[in-house]
Amino acid sequence: MDTAIDMTHPSAALDLSKIRFQLIRLEDTIIFNIIERVQFPYNSRMYLNPSEGGLLKLPSPYDDSSFLTYILRETEHIHARVRRYHAPDEYPFFQEGLPEPILPPLKYPQLLHPNTVNINPSILEAYTKYFLPNACSAGQERPDAHENYGSCAVVDVACLQALSRRVHFGKFVAEAKFLRDTEKFTRLIRERDVEGIEGEITDEKVELQVLERLRKKATSYGRDPSLPEDQQEQGPLKVNVDAVVNLYKDWIIPLTKKVEIDYLLTRLD
Numbered sequence: 609m610d611t612a613i614d615m616t617h618p619s620a621a622l623d624l625s626k627i628r629f630q631l632i633r634l635e636d637t638i639i640f641n642i643i644e645r646v647q648f649p650y651n652s653r654m655y656l657n658p659s660e661g662g663l664l665k666l667p668s669p670y671d672d673s674s675f676l677t678y679i680l681r682e683t684e685h686i687h688a689r690v691r692r693y694h695a696p697d698e699y700p701f702f703q704e705g706l707p708e709p710i711l712p713p714l715k716y717p718q719l720l721h722p723n724t725v726n727i728n729p730s731i732l733e734a735y736t737k738y739f740l741p742n743a744c745s746a747g748q749e750r751p752d753a754h755e756n757y758g759s760c761a762v763v764d765v766a767c768l769q770a771l772s773r774r775v776h777f778g779k780f781v782a783e784a785k786f787l788r789d790t791e792k793f794t795r796l797i798r799e800r801d802v803e804g805i806e807g808e809i810t811d812e813k814v815e816l817q818v819l820e821r822l823r824k825k826a827t828s829y830g831r832d833p834s835l836p837e838d839q840q841e842q843g844p845l846k847v848n849v850d851a852v853v854n855l856y857k858d859w860i861i862p863l864t865k866k867v868e869i870d871y872l873l874t875r876l877d
């Protein structure tokens with residue numbers, strides 16, 4: 609059974625249980641990418657501009673960018689060429705100057721109200737400044753160290769894209785909730801009652817379920833299954849489980865809610 613949401617099929621794309629199922633699938637993508645990333649040290653200089661002590665000698669026009677910005681922008685360029693950012697669940701970190709696709713456009717139904725909500729700058733900041741330093745070892749920070757910078761940046765891009773997709777799925781969640789109780793949301797939106805909107809979109813039970821499931825997944829994906837049952841608990845973990853759970857608790861869920869609120873605030877425009 610194919611359980612991924614078909615964005616060209618409106619009834620599935622706006623069914624809250626199907627959207628939540630998609631969010632659960634994305635947890636796997638996110639955890640596996642994080643496990644790939646944390647085998648390397650933090651490598652803080654990858655995230656700094658040259659003026660802040662970052663890597664030098666990036667090709668123009670990136671001479672004043674961080675190494676990650678360079679890889680991320682170039683990746684987004686090539687992905688734009690194959691129309692990644694035409695999909696209603698994909699948002700670039702660097703919109704400016706993206707090229708047109710070389711593939712003909714697909715016809716997506718208009719599922720979302722037209723909007724410009726994109727909170728990738730907050731995701732980038734949370735990931736590079738908050739999550740990575742907590743989740744990775746400090747490693748060596750010699751000024752000339754660059755051993756695994758390429759591998760790290762490539763997997764950082766995969767992590768960031770999956771996190772961005774997860775957070776911006778909040779638009780579909782919000783649209784589904786709006787359609788479920790249009791009258792109440794219309795009143796709250798007209799009154800610009802942000803607290804009221806937040807109260808309506810929040811489901812604390814679901815949030816707890818997300819965090820508990822994430823803890824279980826990060827623990828079991830991070831263990832070596834070839835160890836005997838009774839030695840599993842003592843075996844090393846490939847990932848800092850608390851760092852993953854806290855990433856969701858402090859950033860991913862709050863940012864998803866921010867996307868939902870920002871989207872709803874422009875829903876009647």
Ligand SMILES: O=C(O)C(=O)C[C@]1(C(=O)O)C=C[C@@H](O)C=C1
Binds near residue numbers: 631809815861868
């Ligand atoms: O599932 C929902 O209803 C969502 O709005 C998503 C989400 C989340 O980010 O996981 C966010 C807010 C809710 O309080 C519960 C969960």
